[in-house]
Amino acid sequence: MKVRKFAAIDIGSNAVRLLISNVLEVDGASPVFSKSSLVRVPIRLGTDVFLNGKVSDENAERLAESMKAFKLLMGVHKVEAYKACATSAMREAKNGEELTKLIKKKSGVQINIIDGSDEAAIIANTDLQALIEGDKAYLYVDVGGGSTEFTVYSNGETIASKSFKIGTVRILNEMVKHETWVEVEQWIRENTKDFSKISLIGSGGNINKIFKISGKKEGTPLTYKYLSSYYQFLMSFSYEERISILGLNQDRADVIIPAARIYISAMKWSKAIKIYVPKIGLSDGIVKSLYYSTIEGNKVVDTE
Template sequence: MPDKNPHLNNSTPVAVMDLGTNTFHLLIAEMQGDEIKEIHHETEAVKLGEGGINKNIIQPEAFDRGIAAMHKFAKTIEEHKTQKVHAIATSALRNASNGKDFISEVKKQTGLQIKIINGDREATYIYEGIKASGCLSKSPSLIMDIGGGSVEFIICDHHQIYWKHSFEIGAARLMDKFHQQDPIPAASVTDLCKYLDEKLPLLFDAVKAYNLTSLIGSSGAFESFAEVIETEKGHKFNLKTTPTYQFKPGELLQLISRLQVSSHQQRAETKGIIPVRVDMIVVAALITRYMMQQLKLDDVIMSTYSLKEGVMVGMLT
């Protein structure tokens, strides 16, 4: 563990907001000895990209949901008397023509200052978060973070990043393009895979230089995959106490096949899939299978740690 930030008191909490395309997260934590201790974590399903993700605009209803979530976060932050606050915005606000208007309105109404980061910085934070989860080894792995607006790929080990890139092929964008009917038609699955073939040559060229041993899925849909699998086995599964999870390839691929042919109602009734992921989990599952097949990787690991934990590590250590 690196030396603690000398500007922060050991017992004073700090807050990180991860303002994504689909969900807004608030994480409040503090240092306890050499460990980062979570105090509060909440998620708001703002669906900021709904109806406008591929038009690069935040629609009025989504804009209002985002503002309401920020008011709620501001109240919680004040109640916990946090010493420092970072609000990080990614793909939706990065690309929306009215993203700056949203940031200005949040500042005006709540006093919170949002910082937009580029895809490169986003990938770095994701790496730092996953590194903190302890699932990286001395062998090269590929991290995949499937967001609503973008997907980050990072080739790395527990010492360093070798290559990283952010692609604007997030689940909300792909759902808007390919998941128009439910269940998703077989032809749309084929079209989706062809689209990924067109978008990811840069990634496939990069991985040739490394003997990848595992695919690490960063939070999001991967949490739902793990929760569904374990719940259906009759096991109690708590994401707060399970920072990493090793998938059995057969179980994961079987679940992905089920999700592909499922209806909205079937997914909504599946224990382990939270409401905000009921629709986007289909394309997230298809991307996951596509990457496993393209890279011939059966070793898939889930990390509940991601961008917000990566930002937190930098604030507290």
């Protein structure tokens, strides 16, 4: 038996995360992945980029300091290898490439700016495959701060996949046009119309939080009725009340509203009545792709 450690850094539009995972290798068995540590910093790069086109000096410094801290943590945990991926905000920032070079110089962390299709492909490396086996149809919805990835699965195969610039931070800053909502609706309806029965699979911090609050057992889906009712419940409180009365974190109390709206809309347009909420996301996909790349002998980024 051997335990190896890998890490993933997910630089999103709302928050920056460091996931450190243990990979248990036993002869004759599939590797077992388990979370060792998860650190989340709510820098909210999207607010800068979607409004002003670039990451502000203040948040650039916060991001650089976060990467320094993450590098130290990976060293303490004796992480074998890591990969850092930046999504919507960084790929749209005018100073995105410049910032990655600055952070590399300051912290030693190499950041890869990926597009929406790469993001969806990485997530597909997670335990999502275990959920989509069989003859059922699913619409996978990964809601981020700057974009949302939609993928339709049937009979264990990918039928269609697309990334839209419709995310929680964009919606909060009123930067999603009506036409974009229409485009998403048309895409979902068109790509799910042939399935008489379809379920959603939701990923992202907000749906994970809603699922946790529901008290449901892991593997049990939430219903369209429950999610719609909870959305109305959240809407009945002000931002301040969602923090003081409901106990939500400051950086969760606002984005949870538009996130719920996206999931509910996707369920409505696909005619799904259930949404499964496995704890998977970009970070999990990065770790798995990173691990398997070492097995195949491909080059990875080492922490030394």
